[in-house]
Amino acid sequence: MPPILQRLQQATKMMSRRKILLLVLGCSTLSLLIHQGAQLSWYPKLFPLSCPPLRDSPPRPKHMTVAFLKTHKTAGTTVQNILFRFAERHNLTVALPHPSCEHQFCYPRNFSAHFVHPATRPPHVLASHLRFNRAELARLMPPGTVYVTILREPAAMFESLFSYYNQYCPAFRRVPNASLEAFLRAPEAYYRAGEHFAMFAHNTLAYDLGGDNERSPRDDDAYLAGLIRQVEEVFSLVMIAEYFDESLVLLRRLLAWDLDDVLYAKLNARAASSRLAAIPAALGRAARAWNALDAGLYDHFNATFWRRVARVGRACVEREARELREARERLLRRCFGAQPVLRPATQIRTKQLQPWQPSRKVDIMGYDLPSGGAGPATEACLKLAMPEVQYSNYLLRKQKRRGGVRARPEPVLDNPPPRPIRALPRAPQVH
Numbered sequence: 001m002p003p004i005l006q007r008l009q010q011a012t013k014m015m016s017r018r019k020i021l022l023l024v025l026g027c028s029t030l031s032l033l034i035h036q037g038a039q040l041s042w043y044p045k046l047f048p049l050s051c052p053p054l055r056d057s058p059p060r061p062k063h064m065t066v067a068f069l070k071t072h073k074t075a076g077t078t079v080q081n082i083l084f085r086f087a088e089r090h091n092l093t094v095a096l097p098h099p100s101c102e103h104q105f106c107y108p109r110n111f112s113a114h115f116v117h118p119a120t121r122p123p124h125v126l127a128s129h130l131r132f133n134r135a136e137l138a139r140l141m142p143p144g145t146v147y148v149t150i151l152r153e154p155a156a157m158f159e160s161l162f163s164y165y166n167q168y169c170p171a172f173r174r175v176p177n178a179s180l181e182a183f184l185r186a187p188e189a190y191y192r193a194g195e196h197f198a199m200f201a202h203n204t205l206a207y208d209l210g211g212d213n214e215r216s217p218r219d220d221d222a223y224l225a226g227l228i229r230q231v232e233e234v235f236s237l238v239m240i241a242e243y244f245d246e247s248l249v250l251l252r253r254l255l256a257w258d259l260d261d262v263l264y265a266k267l268n269a270r271a272a273s274s275r276l277a278a279i280p281a282a283l284g285r286a287a288r289a290w291n292a293l294d295a296g297l298y299d300h301f302n303a304t305f306w307r308r309v310a311r312v313g314r315a316c317v318e319r320e321a322r323e324l325r326e327a328r329e330r331l332l333r334r335c336f337g338a339q340p341v342l343r344p345a346t347q348i349r350t351k352q353l354q355p356w357q358p359s360r361k362v363d364i365m366g367y368d369l370p371s372g373g374a375g376p377a378t379e380a381c382l383k384l385a386m387p388e389v390q391y392s393n394y395l396l397r398k399q400k401r402r403g404g405v406r407a408r409p410e411p412v413l414d415n416p417p418p419r420p421i422r423a424l425p426r427a428p429q430v431h
């Protein structure tokens with residue numbers, strides 16, 4: 001072979017060896033990245049890949065006293081269910097409303113410790129609807145109680161309130177064709193401050209937090225600032241419904257709980273047919289303008305939420321949220337079958353799992369146990385999907401038995417609330 005051809009052949013061999021070498025190098029780097037859990041993340045390399053250790057030295061025990069302010073239509077029932085199950089697993093006492101308050105602490109009245117059933121005092125955990133009253137809660141809850149609440153984007157929240165309370169709230173009932181658009185075009189035409197359940201139609205978050213829902217930040221921005229300050233003084237964590245899993249990561253870190261302690265099934269969700277698929281931008285703006293106090297609260301606490309996430313490490317929070325979602329999916333499959341689906345109450349055979357229905361026009365969904373609920377994990381699965389009304393009744397019965405007050409007559413409240421919102425679930429229609 002002529003020398004020029006020999007040199008060419010050698011050069012080609014060198015090239016392919018270099019290519020192979022490069023290929024091997026590339027593959028091993030990729031597999032290293034995947035095995036380290038970096039998973040080609042979009043986060044800049046500055047963020048830590050693992051979370052800072054949760055447990056301090058000496059290890060912090062799980063925090064056992066929690067007061068959760070359950071605001072309306074903000075995913076609060078799902079959080080309440082997490083807390084109820086935690087309380088049961090750890091043999092804690094849950095504060096529950098006196099029967100004449102229904103399943104809420106005599107909402108919409110200002111909370112009073114008198115609304116708490118005596119068999120559920122002194123409590124470790126409180127998670128039922130109430131209108132916040134700092135002094136009365138401090139009187140009820142043990143020192144060191146951690147206060148937590150949750151907010152939701154005001155336009156989405158208002159759409160949910162409008163649909164859910166359509167038959168209860170006179171301001172909504174007056175609107176022709178139950179049209180959210182008509183209401184938001186001229187809210188003053190339908191709304192009367194001070195009438196029964198008016199708080200469901202105007203700045204519900206501010207009302208639940210103990211504020212004056214008729215104040216407008218446009219006329220009085222100091223009021224909003226003062227309300228924010230009060231919330232910050234009391235609440236160690238304000239969760240955000242849109243970032244539910246991230247909120248649970250912060251919650252479990254705050255309370256030194258395990259990730260398993262905050263697994264959940266989504267509760268109290270409306271069927272797709274009972275909700276607006278998307279809120280048009282103009283409607284969203286109108287909802288925020290009408291609920292300007294709530295919008296101000298949400299914007300502030302949404303910003304502080306993300307600052308807090310950044311302090312823990314955004315990549316770390318996202319990673320834990322991902323772990324939580326994976327564990328939650330496994331749990332749902334174990335409990336509700338290979339393809340766990342939310343179903344309307346009419347398709348739920350297990351009575352204890354039928355969610356309360358606010359009206360014939362709104363479908364609230366729930367889970368059902370497969371094959372009539374046979375299997376070892378049944379009890380835990382039942383509780384995981386148990387709606388608020390059934391779970392509150394169950395806990396009250398259990399705690400009364402524990403306290404030995406079964407035979408005693410219920411103490412009567414001198415001034416019970418006007419009308420309960422939640423009675424028993426609507427009976428399912430048989431097809």
Ligand SMILES: Nc1ncnc2c1ncn2[C@@H]1O[C@H](COP(=O)(O)OS(=O)(=O)O)[C@@H](OP(=O)(O)O)[C@H]1O
Nearest residue numbers: 072073074075076077078160244266267268269270
């Ligand atoms: N995990 C999670 N993440 C995001 N959103 C969730 C979650 N769980 C419940 N939801 C939604 O929260 C709405 C029900 O809120 P509440 O349980 O607080 O309602 S209530 O005031 O107790 O009646 C209800 O909203 P709408 O469906 O828009 O009405 C639920 O779908």
